[in-house]
Amino acid sequence: MSFSSSDLEAVQCLLCRADDAEPRFTKDGLEVVRCRRCHLLYVNPRLTAKALSR
Ligand SMILES: [Zn+2]
Numbered sequence: 001m002s003f004s005s006s007d008l009e010a011v012q013c014l015l016c017r018a019d020d021a022e023p024r025f026t027k028d029g030l031e032v033v034r035c036r037r038c039h040l041l042y043v044n045p046r047l048t049a050k051a052l053s054r
Contacts, residue, residue, distance in 0.1 A: 006048075007048055008045040008046065008051075009045055011046050013038065014042055015040045016037050016040075018036070021036060021042075024041060027043075030047070031044060031045070
């Protein structure tokens with residue numbers, strides 16, 4: 001699976017809105033990061049809704 005850069009968007013932490021995360025691992029070509037404040041794991045950058053609908 002591959003994505004173009006227009007399919008990705010940078011996001012802040014979904015929980016605390018911090019823009020302070022460290023990379024953890026890569027899954028299906030997407031980077032999973034962990035928020036340094038609340039330790040939530042999330043994908044960043046994530047696929048846009050438009051890309052997901054494909
Ligand atoms: Zn957070």
